[in-house]
Amino acid sequence: MLALGLSTILSLTAGVASVPSSGGIELFSASIAGPEGRAAAGARVAVYAYPARLPRGTITTTLLAETRADTRGNVSVRTRDKAAVRRAAAPDGTVHLLIEADGPQGAVTLDHQIALKTDLTARGSTPVKLRLSAAGIDTAALAAPRTSASSSGYVSKNHNCINGADVQWIPQNSIKRVDVKLQQLMTGKKSTVRYDWSNSSKTRMGVTYEYPHAKNGTIVKVKAGMSHSVTEASGVNFARGTNRNEWAAVDWEYRKYKKYCHVDTGGYHHRFYDAGSWQWRPRQWTDGNSYIPTKSTFRCKRGNTIGVTARLWVSRSATRTISGGVVVNGLSADVEQTNGSSHKLTFIPTGKKARLCGNNGYPTAATVVKEVK
């Protein structure tokens, strides 16, 4: 009881301490650097919220905040629009953001995920590092004053919508089916393995971005963070036999979206203009799955190796970022898989004692587990 009282008091004082010194909710802090790595003083930042549940058609991302970095390139992004934040938050407090930043050195756009508490304060977010890129960006135009909202003939110079209202993503007819790697299954002679995977927000996939190079018009492709995806309550029970080293993968549909900036020109006048860029983002799981052979492995330490004779489930709560886990339109992007109660990696000894080892600790807690001789 006393402990409960103390924890209540501590959480109360923590709550008092977390009230921002200036108005609004702090979404995250960021440091912005130019392509050469130096601080991008005064860089502009705009942050938009994706809908908590992505629609099948046009996706509208709502402007939450616009601000500028200080002379050292640091910025604290806050919003006063609590209602919009609440609308955008998933039941667990996750909010998916679109971040746009630009300065005379270049621009950057990416998807970013934050987790909020019920009082909308951020949960242990680490500062976001943004690196502006001049590739494909008309930096001369960027440095000049932006076209005013009241003029006609909107031409995007940097593919960002800063100074706008919302960003809209219009689905295109281009669709690609790709393999998304989820979990590495590594068995030897003495065990088989099962991986029960559920299609949930525990699986996040890379978003990629395309725009024409400002000088020569060639298409520039960049990774642009990770996305949530449209999910349904279903899953796959992967099962493999002995002597395997394969990725359990699911077949995902990626769709191309064209980016439009929405500008409120006052009164009843609204204007949309083509930002001149596209995004490839995961749209839905096709219900398909596959196994992809790999030679990737790791060295085992005896201190991280155990002997098992009864089937053992492990790697619960482990999060693994799989670099190059998905290839979208010729560009490798990352996949992040967090295991939970609906993701079970189970090793089943085949009668004899099997030895299991973890890549970064005991197999009961490691990110990747394999059977060894």
Next chain:
Amino acid sequence: VRSPRGRRVLLVSAAIIGGIATVAAIALWVLRVPLSGGPLAGLPAFGYAVEQSSDGAVTDALTLLSVPDDIRDPVELVRVEQAYESPGLEDAGSWAAGADRSRELAVVEQFYRDAPPDDPRLGAIRPIAGVVVPRKTDDPFGVQLLLASRVTQEGRFVRSGVWVTYTYRTLTFRDFIPAVLTVCTPAGLTNGECEPDYGDAADDTDGADDDG
């Protein structure tokens, strides 16, 4: 900008809250009420299932303790308590494998069918109280717990984990390790198998955060 009265109220409130927190902290220290969230907290769940007859014992030997590298000092164990979900399993004792245990593997045998287990590779097994759990960097093999349960009924029974009480510097902590053990007697098998429990009750809330 707050008025002087507003500032006074805030200061007084802060002083009262701080005072209460200090008194409560001192009381906790004096009464030795264990805290949660210590250096051994947050271990992920794992588990397995074992068949055993209704008068037999199972000693789980798979729980390894080590202090994470970002913690500066080792911890000292006070006691462990097995958390049973239902009758059918009884605590039959807890020990730590000896400091001289085999270094062939971190765990040589996943479980034993006697209590305490008789295996020279475990070294000189010792009582839990007073065992020092090293930092992982100082000893990658850590401390191996030996957690014995006796089966008292026919059926399928679950131990959802282990409560570990320990001291770190001057503080006492009590944290839960979700080491899930399922024991089935022949009457508790499903299609000839002992179906492992996945500890979902004590797990995270990932069922609620699905987008779909």
